Amino acid sequence: xxxxxxxxxxxxxxxxxxxxxxxxxxxxxxxxxxxxxxxxxxxxxxxxxxxxxxxxxxxxxxxxxxxxxxxxxxxxxxxxxxxxxxxxxxxxxxxxxxxxxxxxxxxxxxxxxxxxxxxxxxxxxxxxxxxxxxxxxxxxxxxxxxxxxxxxxxxxxxxxxxxxxxxxxxxxxxxxxxxxxxxxxxxxxxxxxxxxxxxxxxxxxxxxxxxxxxxxxxxxxxxxxxxxxxxxxxxxxxxxxxxxxxxxxxxxxxxxxxxxxxxxxxxxxxxxxxxxxxxxxxxxxxxxxxxxxxxxxxxxxxxxxxxxxxxxxxxxxxxxxxxxxxxxxxxxxxxxxxxxxxxxxxxxxxxxxxxxxxxxxxxxxxxxxxxx
Ligand code: UD1
Numbered sequence: 001x002x003x004x005x006x007x008x009x010x011x012x013x014x015x016x017x018x019x020x021x022x023x024x025x026x027x028x029x030x031x032x033x034x035x036x037x038x039x040x041x042x043x044x045x046x047x048x049x050x051x052x053x054x055x056x057x058x059x060x061x062x063x064x065x066x067x068x069x070x071x072x073x074x075x076x077x078x079x080x081x082x083x084x085x086x087x088x089x090x091x092x093x094x095x096x097x098x099x100x101x102x103x104x105x106x107x108x109x110x111x112x113x114x115x116x117x118x119x120x121x122x123x124x125x126x127x128x129x130x131x132x133x134x135x136x137x138x139x140x141x142x143x144x145x146x147x148x149x150x151x152x153x154x155x156x157x158x159x160x161x162x163x164x165x166x167x168x169x170x171x172x173x174x175x176x177x178x179x180x181x182x183x184x185x186x187x188x189x190x191x192x193x194x195x196x197x198x199x200x201x202x203x204x205x206x207x208x209x210x211x212x213x214x215x216x217x218x219x220x221x222x223x224x225x226x227x228x229x230x231x232x233x234x235x236x237x238x239x240x241x242x243x244x245x246x247x248x249x250x251x252x253x254x255x256x257x258x259x260x261x262x263x264x265x266x267x268x269x270x271x272x273x274x275x276x277x278x279x280x281x282x283x284x285x286x287x288x289x290x291x292x293x294x295x296x297x298x299x300x301x302x303x304x305x306x307x308x309x310x311x312x313x314x315x316x317x318x319x320x321x322x323x324x325x326x327x328x329x330x331x332x333x334x335x336x337x338x339x340x341x342x343x344x345x346x347x348x349x350x351x352x353x354x355x356x357x358x359x360x361x362x363x364x365x366x367x368x369x370x371x372x
Contacts, residue, residue, distance in 0.1 A: 003032070005033050005365050006033075006094075007034070007035050007036070007092065007094055007368060008087065008090060009035065010038050010040065010104065012043065012067075013043045017049065019174055019175045020174065022174060023357050023360060024037060026357050037062050038061060038086065038107070040064075041068055042069075044066070048239075056178075080110045087114055094364055095111040095119070096118075097111075097141060099122045100134035101137065102137065105136075108120070109140075112144045118141075118146050119145060119148075119367055120142055122174075124156055124157075125151075126155075126158045126306060128304050143162070147166050147168075147169060150168060151351050151352060156168050165372075175286055175351075178267070179290055183293075189272065197273070202234065203232055203235075203278055204236075204282075205236045206239070206281075206282045208239035214241075222281075222321055224256075226259050226281075227258065227259070228327050232258060234258055234259050236261050237262045238264070274290055274294050274296065279298065279333050281298075281301065282298065285305075288316060292310045292315065292316065295315075297316070297317070297337070299316075299333070300318050302319075304318070305318060315340055
């Protein structure tokens with residue numbers, strides 16, 4: 001009993017729940033681990049959170065810190081204060097955080113301040129946009145982690161170039177395991193029927209980054225680019241942050257007849273929608289990879305992307321949130337569609353392959369209790 005490793009795993013937002021789904025199950029069912037799932041409560045709406053626990057059959061978090069919305073400092077500070085108390089009780093041998101959210105940064109700082117070993121999953125991503133909160137978060141976490149588990153060789157190279165203090169280990173992307181599992185189990189096209197979509201005849205769009213949706217002009221530009229392709233329906237599951245600004249800017253669906261605005265979709269629905277689409281428009285990190293694994297071209301509404309491999313392969317096109325720029329990228333995709341699709345390699349393992357989840361679990365066990 002005493003030999004068991006005490007692992008605390010931190011989640012707080014929709015992507016962390018999705019990307020961790022197979023990992024959480026593997027950690028929870030591992031007899032050599034005492035597992036604690038900590039939810040910060042950064043995302044709290046049913047469709048941004050609980051729906052995924054139900055969908056992936058995850059048991060409830062062991063604790064929810066219920067910090068909710070707020071400024072970055074409010075969120076970060078509230079998590080740190082509550083988490084410190086929880087760690088004093090749970091006494092983790094290692095804490096694992098994911099990616100680049102305020103929840104992950106807050107948990108990382110709390111962990112290192114308490115002298116507990118820290119593992120960063122999805123470490124080493126760089127977009128070189130220092131005015132993006134996620135870029136700051138991920139850099140700070142990488143530099144205080146005892147072990148950085150990366151999703152690609154390029155991410156490992158980034159960390160080695162920055163001479164991070166902790167170890168760097170390429171494990172692959174745990175989201176790929178979730179995607180593969182979900183791809184095997186999907187198969188019904190209820191969601192396409194619900195929105196009247198025909199395979200390969202529509203596009204899928206998501207946008208939630210501050211730069212794109214908090215700015216009236218940028219959000220309008222994105223809508224205007226979509227309206228340019230009036231004969232292509234564009235399904236647009238709307239993030240709560242985006243919804244707030246659409247309402248605030250009086251951007252109504254009436255102006256863009258081919259835009260199908262929907263509630264946030266669950267993961268299986270989203271993968272179904274992506275796999276049957278013609279192309280995607282997004283500013284989400286996770287979606288760029290799901291679109292890539294689905295072998296669909298993508299327009300990414302960003303100046304940079306952490307997933308530069310997809311751009312280098314010639315299947316993902318970066319665009320500023322300017323209507324002319326977005327239109328020209330979509331025109332390029334439509335004019336060269338077959339050629340672009342032929343660029344997807346059949347067995348790309350750029351984001352890892354095999355048992356990615358298993359590799360992460362064994363590294364968490366290996367580094368548990370291992371201080372600097
Ligand atoms: C956060 C992450 C981002 C991640 C995204 C996924 C940070 C800095 N950003 O951005 O990296 O890609 O999650 O969604 O941590 N809201 C609700 N209900 C919810 C959650 C949010 O209404 O359940 C609204 C609130 O008005 C809130 C706003 O959305 O103020 C933004 O939420 P927040 O968690 O601050 O950041 P996200 O934009 O979701």
